[in-house]
Amino acid sequence: MAKKNDESIEPTGRKNVVCRFCGQKNGVKSGYVNGAANCGRCKLPLSDEPRKVFANLHKNDYIHPADAKALAALKAIPGVDSALKKLLAWTGESAIRVAFMASAVKVTPKQCPDLYAKLEVACGTLGVDMPDLYVQQNPIVNAFTGGVEKPIIVLHSALVERLNDEETLAVIAHEVGHIHSEHVLYLTAARLLEFLLNRSVAALIPGSEIIKLIVSMGIASALLAWARRAELSCDRAAMLVMQDPHVIGRTMMKLAGGTFASKIDYDLFLEQGREFKKQYDESRLDRFWADVMNSGLSHPFPIWRVAEILEWTESGEYEKVMAEHAS
Numbered sequence: 001m002a003k004k005n006d007e008s009i010e011p012t013g014r015k016n017v018v019c020r021f022c023g024q025k026n027g028v029k030s031g032y033v034n035g036a037a038n039c040g041r042c043k044l045p046l047s048d049e050p051r052k053v054f055a056n057l058h059k060n061d062y063i064h065p066a067d068a069k070a071l072a073a074l075k076a077i078p079g080v081d082s083a084l085k086k087l088l089a090w091t092g093e094s095a096i097r098v099a100f101m102a103s104a105v106k107v108t109p110k111q112c113p114d115l116y117a118k119l120e121v122a123c124g125t126l127g128v129d130m131p132d133l134y135v136q137q138n139p140i141v142n143a144f145t146g147g148v149e150k151p152i153i154v155l156h157s158a159l160v161e162r163l164n165d166e167e168t169l170a171v172i173a174h175e176v177g178h179i180h181s182e183h184v185l186y187l188t189a190a191r192l193l194e195f196l197l198n199r200s201v202a203a204l205i206p207g208s209e210i211i212k213l214i215v216s217m218g219i220a221s222a223l224l225a226w227a228r229r230a231e232l233s234c235d236r237a238a239m240l241v242m243q244d245p246h247v248i249g250r251t252m253m254k255l256a257g258g259t260f261a262s263k264i265d266y267d268l269f270l271e272q273g274r275e276f277k278k279q280y281d282e283s284r285l286d287r288f289w290a291d292v293m294n295s296g297l298s299h300p301f302p303i304w305r306v307a308e309i310l311e312w313t314e315s316g317e318y319e320k321v322m323a324e325h326a327s
């Protein structure tokens with residue numbers, strides 16, 4: 001008799017795998033191996049291995065000491081908050097929102113649903129209210145978070161095209177980390193200042209007096225120095241969501257190598273990160289030049305960032321945060 005009950009065409013022999021990220025049930029063949037396919041909803045590698053989330057995570061549980069120190073230096077400048085609020089009142093939240101509503105694609109449960117699901121994963125893991133998420137046409141691989149009261153996250157189109165699903169979640173988690181760490185107001189002021197100072201248009205716009213005041217009080221330099229260090233805290237937030245340092249490492253490799261990343265040896269890239277960190281920690285001169293070069297970038301060097309994440313996980317600090325705050 002001909003064999004009719006082929007496993008591939010009969011519903012018997014199938015089972016459900018609940019996605020460890022978004023909770024979606026995915027029907028798979030029995031004998032399915034974790035990671036062999038992607039979840040139908042969030043598109044992340046499908047696996048039912050356990051994953052932890054945080055009920056009451058506080059920013060002080062994971063913040064990078066360089067971020068905390070630079071923020072304390074910034075806040076020690078008298079009048080800093082009122083000066084930055086005056087600066088932001090000039091553009092206002094509505095200007096930021098209108099700019100993105102007009103120029104970028106808003107991600108919703110129906111528009112780019114896998115990106116929306118990834119945002120839910122990052123917010124659900126860290127315990128953050130869902131912000132608006134946009135994708136904007138831009139050839140530079142980057143993302144940012146801005147706003148005053150209501151934060152928004154913007155992903156550049158090149159970033160979504162270049163990174164795989166796990167790496168994209170790592171970047172979204174980094175951005176949600178800015179919200180969780182309460183960076184958004186200062187970060188928005190830093191980006192706005194960089195924009196105005198780099199384009200020499202500051203003198204032409206209303207509010208130019210406040211910009212002059214911010215520069216003369218030393219707020220601008222303290223703010224920009226802090227903004228670079230704040231990124232290190234948010235890489236830790238991304239690590240708390242991904243729970244795998246090598247997803248962060250490979251994301252940094254793509255940020256460093258661009259389209260060339262497929263030809264890079266990942267282990268050697270990590271070694272380069274460790275070497276960079278060693279020289280930075282030991283040599284004041286290297287540190288000086290690294291800081292000078294970094295001041296022209298929106299994020300610190302990817303090599304430095306990967307070295308910082310490796311150090312944090314290998315020191316046992318990451319495990320401690322997971323053990324104390326995640327379940």
Ligand SMILES: [Zn+2]
Pocket residue numbers: 019020021022023024039040041042043044
């Ligand atoms: Zn999923």
Ligand SMILES: [Zn+2]
Pocket residue numbers: 174175178231234299
């Ligand atoms: Zn960032």
